[in-house]
Structure formats: structure tokens, C-alpha cells
Amino acid sequence: MKLASYRKKSPWILHYNAGGCNGCDIEILACLSPKYDIERFGMINTGNPKQSDILLVTGPVTKRNRERLVEIYAQMPEPKVVVACGACASTGGVFRGMYNCEGGIDQYIPVDVYVCGCGTRPEQIIDGVVQALAILETKTKELEESVRLNKEAIKENKQLNRRNIADEIKPVYT
Amino acid sequence: MAKQYEIPIGAQHISLLEPLHFKFTTENEKIVATEANVYYVHRGIEQACCSKFKFRQVSFVVGRVCGLCSISHTTAYSQVAEKLLKIEIPLRAKYLRMLVIELDRIHSHLLCLSHVAENSGFEALFMKTMQYREFSMELLEAVCGNRIQYDFSIVGGVARDLKPQVAQSIMERLKKFIPQLDELMDIYKNNWTLSLKNKGAGAITKEDAMRLNVVGPFARAAGLAVDVRNETEDLLPWKEVGFEMVTETTGDVYARNMVRLRELYVSIRIIENIINGLPESALVTETKAFPDGEATVRLEAPRGELFYYAKGNKTQVLERLKIKAPTFSNVAAMTEAFTGNEYGSAPAIIASYDPCLSCTAR
Numbered sequence: 001m002k003l004a005s006y007r008k009k010s011p012w013i014l015h016y017n018a019g020g021c022n023g024c025d026i027e028i029l030a031c032l033s034p035k036y037d038i039e040r041f042g043m044i045n046t047g048n049p050k051q052s053d054i055l056l057v058t059g060p061v062t063k064r065n066r067e068r069l070v071e072i073y074a075q076m077p078e079p080k081v082v083v084a085c086g087a088c089a090s091t092g093g094v095f096r097g098m099y100n101c102e103g104g105i106d107q108y109i110p111v112d113v114y115v116c117g118c119g120t121r122p123e124q125i126i127d128g129v130v131q132a133l134a135i136l137e138t139k140t141k142e143l144e145e146s147v148r149l150n151k152e153a154i155k156e157n158k159q160l161n162r163r164n165i166a167d168e169i170k171p172v173y174t
Numbered sequence: 175m176a177k178q179y180e181i182p183i184g185a186q187h188i189s190l191l192e193p194l195h196f197k198f199t200t201e202n203e204k205i206v207a208t209e210a211n212v213y214y215v216h217r218g219i220e221q222a223c224c225s226k227f228k229f230r231q232v233s234f235v236v237g238r239v240c241g242l243c244s245i246s247h248t249t250a251y252s253q254v255a256e257k258l259l260k261i262e263i264p265l266r267a268k269y270l271r272m273l274v275i276e277l278d279r280i281h282s283h284l285l286c287l288s289h290v291a292e293n294s295g296f297e298a299l300f301m302k303t304m305q306y307r308e309f310s311m312e313l314l315e316a317v318c319g320n321r322i323q324y325d326f327s328i329v330g331g332v333a334r335d336l337k338p339q340v341a342q343s344i345m346e347r348l349k350k351f352i353p354q355l356d357e358l359m360d361i362y363k364n365n366w367t368l369s370l371k372n373k374g375a376g377a378i379t380k381e382d383a384m385r386l387n388v389v390g391p392f393a394r395a396a397g398l399a400v401d402v403r404n405e406t407e408d409l410l411p412w413k414e415v416g417f418e419m420v421t422e423t424t425g426d427v428y429a430r431n432m433v434r435l436r437e438l439y440v441s442i443r444i445i446e447n448i449i450n451g452l453p454e455s456a457l458v459t460e461t462k463a464f465p466d467g468e469a470t471v472r473l474e475a476p477r478g479e480l481f482y483y484a485k486g487n488k489t490q491v492l493e494r495l496k497i498k499a500p501t502f503s504n505v506a507a508m509t510e511a512f513t514g515n516e517y518g519s520a521p522a523i524i525a526s527y528d529p530c531l532s533c534t535a536r
Contacts, residue, residue, distance in 0.1 A: 016186050016193075017191060017192045017193055017215075018193075019193070019214065019215045019216075019217060019532075020192075020215075020241070020532065021238050021239065021240055021241040021244070021323075021532050022191060022192060022240055022241040022242050022530065022532050023238075023241025023242075023244070023322040023323050024241070025191045025192065025241070026191070026241060026242065026285060026322065027321070027322065029191070029285070029304070030304065030308070030311070032304070033301060033304030033305060033307070033308065034301055034304065034305040035304075035305065035308045045188070046188065047186075047187055047188025048188075049186075059215075060217070062214065062215060062216060062217055064213070064214050064216065065185070065193055065214055065215075068185050068186060068193070068214075072186055088238075093238075094234075094235055094238050095217050095219075095222075095238070097222070097226065098217050098218040098219065098221070098222045098226075099218040099221060099222075100216050100217050100218040101217050101218065118238075118323055119241060119320075119321070119322040119323050121321060
């Protein structure tokens with residue numbers, strides 16, 4: 001079964017607000033609406049991490065949200081792409097340095113596409129998601145090759161690793 | 175007694191825009207008790223406003239408290255800072271602030287209505303409402319320069335002027351919008367399928383609403399006539415531009431929809447009145463003073479009464495800033511109104527509260 005070709009035609013979106021101001025979230029909602037109509041790319045907003053391919057995250061990560069964010073990311077099946085929507089999801093934005101904020105989601109999960117703006121425009125979100133589609137395709141190819149050749153998938157760490165300056169992650173349910 | 179089950183909703187859920195956690199205790203589909211957990215989004219804005227930012231920068235920071243009612247936050251902060259500085263802003267700035275607040279109310283109410291429709295399982299109505307909502311976003315972009323996070327109010331006045339061609343386009347678009355709003359009103363009022371999910375769901379009585387301190391459309395749907403626009407006249411002249419109170423009696427999801435839709439007509443009338451009688455004056459009052467003393471401000475945000483308290487000490491940085499958001503007042507009633515409803519209608523009830531947790535938690 002050619003799963004990869006189907007995945008390219010209908011990537012499903014998971015949206016999580018990691019402590020933002022709702023601004024980017026309503027723009028994601030506006031993307032689903034008839035004027036911008038993200039469904040023409042086959043995208044549906046799902047609520048289930050186990051069925052989704054693209055994770056759209058908004059907001060600077062608050063200390064209470066980070067465990068949930070990592071949990072959701074871990075529950076998504078490979079291959080998966082993360083899109084950071086908005087200035088505060090990318091770097092922390094205006095909230096950077098506030099006592100309950102971590103400043104950007106890339107401290108906790110690897111981010112593939114950064115979308116700028118406060119708040120992001122729907123056009124920018126669509127552009128970011130379309131870029132994410134290309135990344136999803138290459139990731140799928142890598143994964144399939146690794147299955148065919150029976151070797152480990154290439155895991156390049158292109159991320160700026162800021163994890164070691166942040167606190168360690170505790171499990172959600174203890 | 176039937177066996178009780180605990181069902182959680184959140185922090186991540188398809189029907190929620192923001193992290194919010196409800197724990198329902200159910201008995202054969204009936205909700206018997208609810209626990210709400212709203213502080214996922216606490217960022218520490220108040221502390222940063224009193225230490226990291228100067229008082230003129232704070233109006234841009236408090237806009238980021240909430241993306242839906244950012245103009246209410248910036249305006250309320252600007253007003254409280256003007257009280258501390260003891261300045262009077264130009265008349266045109268007052269009217270332009272009211273104009274943007276009402277445009278923001280249109281987009282916020284339509285978003286809430288579409289969300290109620292989606293969570294009731296009426297996807298087509300969600301799409302229709304969102305389609306009709308786009309005009310308000312375009313108008314806000316034309317007036318303020320950004321679709322959301324319009325930093326329109328600044329300390330001392332407003333940042334941009336209203337151009338004549340923009341004012342003309344607002345009037346034209348509003349004229350086009352009125353028949354669309356009539357159509358929406360018809361669907362929300364008379365659609366039988368929607369009424370099955372909405373009528374009688376999440377009801378709260380007038381006495382309970384009074385006892386639990388409910389504000390905004392939530393209170394007005396229960397028959398409680400509370401609106402800051404009706405009470406204060408000193409900062410923004412609401413009655414002069416044609417404000418009218420809208421109330422319903424039943425207090426359920428249907429009544430909240432009706433209150434929001436009827437408030438849209440009032441907002442449209444206010445905007446038309448403002449544009450027809452916009453006075454000519456400067457936009458900003460300049461001052462070199464520093465904030466001193468204490469002041470409070472109340473303002474009607476789309477979700478209810480917004481309260482700001484500020485204390486200055488004759489320096490660039492404020493000593494204390496306190497924000498009390500409308501949803502914070504409603505949390506107690508939100509958990510109360512679930513009791514006795516079916517679990518299946520819980521998402522629609524949550525959407526009809528129009529909760530704004532980034533305001534609540536700051």
C-alpha cells in the first residue's frame with residue numbers, strides 16, 4: 001500500500017495552544033473557514049494526536065503546558081512535522097523572560113517550520129503548512145528507506161539545542 | 175444511585191481553542207458535578223508590566239493578554255494610565271476607540287456563535303458564520319493595520335487616524351452585512367436541529383447569576399441587566415452613540431446566542447452613529463508627566479466587565495498593575511450551569527460561555 005502518497009494528499013492537523021494569547025488560534029480557525037479554506041490541501045483539524053501528521057503549536061510554552069506539549073508530541077506517529085505559529089511560539093516574543101514562560105517551543109520539541117508575525121496572518125500559516133508538507137514528504141521517504149534497508153532512520157539534529165539551559169521535564173501523571 | 179464516572183475534557187481537545195481542563199462527574203450521561211481548572215496559560219504578565227516594561231510600552235504588552243479582546247485591554251490600560259497622568263484625551267480619539275471596540279465585538283461575537291454551531295455538530299453553520307465574519311477582520315485591518323493584535327489605543331490617544339475612504343468602506347460593508355446577519359438570526363432562532371442541542375442546555379437562573387457574580391452576555395442571557403456601557407459615562411460616551419441594553423430571560427445556550435446576535439445589531443448602529451458624527455480634533459494628548467497615585471477603570475469587553483487597577487510612583491515603571499478579566503468572574507457559574515445536563519452537550523455549553531482563559535490566567 002502506498003501510504004506515503006495518501007499522506008501527502010491529506011495531512012491531518014493537530015492544533016495545540018501552549019499558552020498563547022488566542023490570536024494565532026483564531027487565525028488557524030480562520031484558515032479553516034471558506035475564505036482561506038485550508039481543506040483544499042486535504043487538511044482536517046483533528047483532535048486526536050494519534051491520527052495527525054502536522055502539529056501546529058502557538059504560544060510561548062508556559063511551565064504548566066510543557067509536559068502536555070511533549071506528551072502530545074510523543075503520542076503522534078512518525079513521520080510528523082511541527083510548525084511553530086507566531087512570534088511567541090518561535091522565540092517567546094513579547095513574553096520572553098517572564099517568570100512562567102519558557103520562550104519558544106523549540107526548547108522542548110524539534111521544530112521544522114517557523115511562522116513569524118504577531119499575530120500570524122492566515123496566508124503565512126498556509127505558507128508554513130505547505131512548506132511543512134514538503135518536509136513531511138522527505139521524512140516519509142527517509143522512513144520508508146530505513147524500513148526497506150532495515151536500518152535506523154537518519155536522525156539529523158539540526159535544532160538549536162536550548163534544552164540544557166531549561167529545567168528537566170517531569171512526567172504529566174505521577 | 176447509579177455508578178459515577180469521571181470524564182475529563184482538556185487540556186488539549188478538539189472543541190477547545192485554549193488549554194482548559196474540565197473534570198465531569200457523570201451518572202448515566204447526566205453531569206452531576208464539575209471541576210474547572212483554568213490556570214494553564216499563566217504567563218506572569220502583571221509582574222513583567224511592573225518590572226520589565228516602561229508605562230508607555232505596557233499598553234502594547236497588555237494587548238497580548240488576549241488576542242480576541244486585545245483592543246479592550248489596550249484601551250482599559252490607556253485609560254487607567256491617563257487617569258494616573260491626569261490628562262484628558264481628545265474627543266476624536268474617544269470616538270475612534272469606541273469604533274474599534276465595537277468592530278472587535280462584532281468579530282468576537284461571530285466567532286463565539288460559529289464555535290457554538292460547530293460544537294453543536296452543525297458544521298455548515300460554522301462555515302457560514304466564519305465566512306460572514308471575515309468582513310470584520312478586513313475592516314479591522316483597514317482601520318488598525320493588523321487583523322488581530324491591533325495596538326490602536328496608546329497612552330494619551332490613538333495611534334492611527336480613520337481615513338475617509340476607510341470610513342466609507344466600513345459603511346458599505348456594514349450595509350452588506352445586515353441582510354447576512356438577518357439570515358444568521360433566522361437560522362440560530364428557528365433551526366429545529368440546532369434548537370435540540372441549544373434550548374434548555376446549560377441554563378442558569380437569574381438568582382444564581384446574581385449570586386455567582388456573572389457578567390457579560392452570560393448574565394444578560396439570564397435576565398440580569400449588567401453592562402458597563404450602561405453605567406459609566408465619564409471615559410467613553412456610550413449612550414451618546416446609541417447604546418441599548420439587550421437581555422433575554424431563559425439563560426440557556428439559545429438565549430446566549432440570541433443576546434450575542436442582537437448585540438451585533440446594536441454594535442452596527444453604534445458604528446454607523448460614530449462614523450456619521452465623528453468630531454474633528456487632534457489624536458493624541460502629549461504630556462511629559464509620570465504616573466502617580468492609584469486609579470481603577472471598568473470597560474465592557476466582548477465577554478463582560480474588564481477591570482484595571484494601576485498604581486504609579488512617579489517613575490517610568492508602574493508599581494502595581496492588576497487585571498481582572500470577565501471570564502474570571504464567570505468561572506464559578508460556568509461549573510454550576512453544567513449540572514443536570516447531558517455530557518454530549520458539554521462542548522456546546524463550553525463554547526457558549528465564550529471562555530477566554532488567556533485573559534483569566536494572564
